[in-house]
Amino acid sequence: MSTAVFEGENPNNHSVNLGEQSSVSTEASPPPAAFLTQILLGSLASQTLYVAAKLGIADHLVDGPKSVEDLAKATDTDAPSLYRVLRALASLGVFTEQDGRKFALTPTAEPLRSDVPDSLRDVAIFWGEDWHWDVWGKILYSVRTGKSAWGQTHGEEVFSFFEKNPEAAQVFNRAMSSFSSVATAAVIEAYDFGGIETLVDIAGGHGRMLTGILEANPKVRGVLFDLPHVIAGAREQVAASKAAERVEFVDGDFFAEVPEGGDAYIMKHIIHDWDDERALTILKNIKRAMKPGGRVLLVEAIIADGNNQDFGKLLDIEMLVSPGGKERTANEYRELFARAGLNMTRIVPTKSPYSVIEAVAA
């Protein structure tokens, strides 16, 4: 794939770090205008990828190359237009075009399959759906006002939108589960959950991370907490886990209260959804509910100093335009915890872009 934006080339510093990947040095950098053009075309590439993900093209190619006519028939699309989409993706290394307008999978296309453990298909769909794409079209509104473009686009906040739009909610929850699959293995490897009796996953979505942790730690029992409509969808997903019998489901609103009696409360991609005031309400509710000696564990991408390419710094813009939250630096987390009566004890990096940020009662 020649899109330097994703590969880590940065003509300004010749060395970037994308979390898990090691630093990449580049001998010959593209001229600035060419590099900038690649960045500009990123949204076109992303939206074209959405089409392939939504149509399940990678799944159709699992048994071998197929002609664009066969793919168009299978996906109920216009063959000449689908050809142009697949040709564009093949030019980026996603799929490869063979003689006779046939297309085949490439290593980069593999994570677009639905049936692989590191599937990003649902993430690609979430990124491109019109209700999400339209929000990004209003990014300037967020930058001018400091307010969420989601609210401006849909007339309500993200999570009440999902409550009223079950199909969109399903897309979102599946995308979050995919992100969790990628992060969970890294979190389990980096952080020792062994001494925990009851782990409460606050706003744990469909339970992908919680069940992953419980499967790796047979003595830990879990509580999955989220909004009622999310918990309703989580039961079926959790049932497929070997750890299902150790999961208790609780629904509710974390701005009101959270389940009591846990000795650890984990939150992945939660505090970053909210401004400081609302994040503080959640943290204070947890502090009130946890057992004496309990701990809070946040799984978030910490913003680093410097100009290296950084997944968290782009995700931060998604937080700005969609939920109206933000990614934070280590010091910002320390200060937030302190305001909630918690002491940040350590930050455990993982092999993913996320760290486990640990705190205990002050």
Ligand SMILES: C[S@@+](CC[C@H](N)C(=O)[O-])C[C@H]1O[C@@H](n2cnc3c(N)ncnc32)[C@H](O)[C@@H]1O
């Ligand atoms: C970005 S998702 C993260 C989900 C999950 N932790 C993960 O990483 O896959 C945010 C979650 O917060 C939940 N949520 C939003 N508002 C909530 C509230 N007031 N009370 C409880 N959960 C809430 C959403 O339903 C959603 O599952």
